[in-house]
Amino acid sequence: MALLEISGLTKRFGGLSAVDDLNFSVKQGELLSIIGPNGAGKTTLFNLMTGFYKPTSGKIIFKEKDITRSKPHQVTRSGISRTFQMTSIYSQTTVLENLVIGQALHAKSGLCSSIIGFPSANRERKKIQDKAEEILSFVGLEDKRDKSAAGLTEEAQKRLSIGLALSTEPELLLLDEPTGGVNMEEISGLIDLVDKIRQLNITICLIEHKMRMVMSISDRIIVLSYGKNIAEGTPDAVANNEEVIKAYLGERCVF
Amino acid sequence: METLKNIILSKTGIWLLLLVLAVVIPPMVGGYLTSMLILICIWTILCFSVNLIYGYTGQLSLGQAAFFGIGAYAFGLLTVKVGLGFWPAFFLAIVITGIFGFLIGIPALKLRGPYFILVTLGFSVIIGVVFVAWIELTGGANGLAGIPRPNPVPLPWGELSFESLLPMYYFILFFLIIIMLLFSRLVKSLIGKTFIAISYNENLTESLGINTMGRKIMSFTISAVIAGIAGVLYSSYNIVISPEIAYFAKGMDVVAYLIVGGAGTMAGPFIGTFILMALPEILQIVPSLNTLINGIILMLFLLFLPSGVSGGILSLKEKFSKKRIG
Numbered sequence: 001m002a003l004l005e006i007s008g009l010t011k012r013f014g015g016l017s018a019v020d021d022l023n024f025s026v027k028q029g030e031l032l033s034i035i036g037p038n039g040a041g042k043t044t045l046f047n048l049m050t051g052f053y054k055p056t057s058g059k060i061i062f063k064e065k066d067i068t069r070s071k072p073h074q075v076t077r078s079g080i081s082r083t084f085q086m087t088s089i090y091s092q093t094t095v096l097e098n099l100v101i102g103q104a105l106h107a108k109s110g111l112c113s114s115i116i117g118f119p120s121a122n123r124e125r126k127k128i129q130d131k132a133e134e135i136l137s138f139v140g141l142e143d144k145r146d147k148s149a150a151g152l153t154e155e156a157q158k159r160l161s162i163g164l165a166l167s168t169e170p171e172l173l174l175l176d177e178p179t180g181g182v183n184m185e186e187i188s189g190l191i192d193l194v195d196k197i198r199q200l201n202i203t204i205c206l207i208e209h210k211m212r213m214v215m216s217i218s219d220r221i222i223v224l225s226y227g228k229n230i231a232e233g234t235p236d237a238v239a240n241n242e243e244v245i246k247a248y249l250g251e252r253c254v255f
Numbered sequence: 256m257e258t259l260k261n262i263i264l265s266k267t268g269i270w271l272l273l274l275v276l277a278v279v280i281p282p283m284v285g286g287y288l289t290s291m292l293i294l295i296c297i298w299t300i301l302c303f304s305v306n307l308i309y310g311y312t313g314q315l316s317l318g319q320a321a322f323f324g325i326g327a328y329a330f331g332l333l334t335v336k337v338g339l340g341f342w343p344a345f346f347l348a349i350v351i352t353g354i355f356g357f358l359i360g361i362p363a364l365k366l367r368g369p370y371f372i373l374v375t376l377g378f379s380v381i382i383g384v385v386f387v388a389w390i391e392l393t394g395g396a397n398g399l400a401g402i403p404r405p406n407p408v409p410l411p412w413g414e415l416s417f418e419s420l421l422p423m424y425y426f427i428l429f430f431l432i433i434i435m436l437l438f439s440r441l442v443k444s445l446i447g448k449t450f451i452a453i454s455y456n457e458n459l460t461e462s463l464g465i466n467t468m469g470r471k472i473m474s475f476t477i478s479a480v481i482a483g484i485a486g487v488l489y490s491s492y493n494i495v496i497s498p499e500i501a502y503f504a505k506g507m508d509v510v511a512y513l514i515v516g517g518a519g520t521m522a523g524p525f526i527g528t529f530i531l532m533a534l535p536e537i538l539q540i541v542p543s544l545n546t547l548i549n550g551i552i553l554m555l556f557l558l559f560l561p562s563g564v565s566g567g568i569l570s571l572k573e574k575f576s577k578k579r580i581g
Binding site for chain 2: 050052071072073076077081082084088089090091092093097100101102104105107109111114115116117121124125128164165167168
């Protein structure tokens with residue numbers, strides 16, 4: 001049984017189909033990459049999967065539950081979390097505080113008990129603080145603990161955004177260009193982080209443009225072009241697919 | 256000695272010093288200044304209500320004067336026309352204000368940015384018109400009179416009556432302090448942190464599994480309750496209320512107080528209200544020029560010090576501590 005099942009998914013903006021009758025599934029424990037030229041509909045797909053967009057038609061089934069019309073926070077609570085293409089962190093506050101906010105969805109204390117400070121609310125607070133520290137060291141930002149998030153390098157910001165997504169304890173993690181804007185030397189560190197996440201038995205969907213990385217870490221690849229699924233398979237199979245070469249490089253010319 | 260010095264120079268020290276001044280000064284000054292201080296306390300409470308929804312949750316509401324008016328009129332009507340006692344009417348009035356906040360918040364908070372601001376402004380204008388036009392209920396432009404002061408408190412050495420200014424001042428100061436303490440606990444709690452997170456980045460917060468719509472409605476409802484408390488205190492202090500109190504320009508004034516003082520800080524409402532209410536008094540400015548001067552001060556702050564006085568002090572402090580290290 002697939003963890004996530006997408007069938008007939010379509011999103012139209014006016015006359016343009018950003019995602020067009022898409023069918024695929026994500027298997028438990030795999031790393032599935034979604035590639036395609038700019039404007040192929042990859043980020044739109046993520047926005048549909050996480051409830052930020054409502055599809056024009058089609059269905060998204062996660063763990064045998066229909067989440068097609070769920071709100072983003074409901075999708076997150078059902079076990080899917082994501083990072084954003086434009087790195088999204090709370091740049092106005094410290095790194096640790098970011099991760100504390102990331103834990104807020106686990107808090108059960110009500111309004112009154114948190115204001116008055118019942119022992120249960122205080123215990124919960126302590127637990128959340130500990131968990132935030134745990135994720136801080138998991139993503140390798142211990143030494144930036146009390147630094148302002150705005151002052152982090154692009155690479156550290158990517159780590160923090162991944163840490164935020166992990167805070168929600170997802171079963172399926174959607175990474176939207178986790179190495180975008182990061183220089184070549186620092187990419188291997190981020191790949192190591194992705195590997196570490198896989199060892200936690202978290203399933204990953206990855207949007208990426210860096211082909212060498214995609215080819216080396218993916219179990220399976222889906223190629224989108226104009227919102228359609230034009231190829232699907234192992235890295236090798238996809239790399240040699242005529243359709244894929246055509247989508248990226250255009251028609252082969254024979255003179 | 257060293258620890259004593261630390262306490263005096265710390266934040267708590269400054270707050271304690273202000274508290275002592277707030278308690279000690281009024282008996283030494285005349286009735287006029289005491290009544291000024293009462294109004295400053297009331298507007299500071301209203302300013303805290305704007306601070307929650309705008310300063311901490313990032314949703315600029317120009318409609319807080321309407322909730323102030325609803326609280327004041329609900330209390331006035333419940334005591335004068337229904338004949339309820341002080342405390343039952345107090346309690347019911349803020350519940351009513353909270354319900355209004357909740358019901359207005361549901362549709363209004365679906366809108367973002369300028370659209371939300373316009374809805375709150377429109378709501379405020381409508382409430383103001385209702386108070387003027389619904390003459391049978393509110394007394395129209397003549398207002399509503401005969402609103403009671405708090406019940407006298409029996410003390411061993413005699414009865415403490417709130418008919419005179421000084422006890423009334425302490426009564427209102429007490430509420431200001433309680434609201435301030437609860438407020439600071441709220442914004443430091445995990446729920447408060449999610450309010451702040453929404454003001455930083457709403458989409459990110461939603462993606463982290465927080466029901467941002469629910470949290471915004473919660474914040475707006477609490478802010479309405481705080482405004483309602485300010486309204487109740489005002490109507491009990493003033494004995495007479497008239498529709499001007501819910502006039503939308505008052506809601507904008509309070510936003511100006513907050514921005515000048517520093518939105519999203521605990522000290523902001525105090526500093527802003529004090530500066531903008533005391534300044535015209537000190538300078539003996541004709542009341543009709545007040546709005547103009549508030550407007551000019553607000554613009555100057557938005558241009559040169561958008562984080563307000565307390566935000567400015569904080570960044571100055573940071574600069575100095577960095578220099579010392581560097």
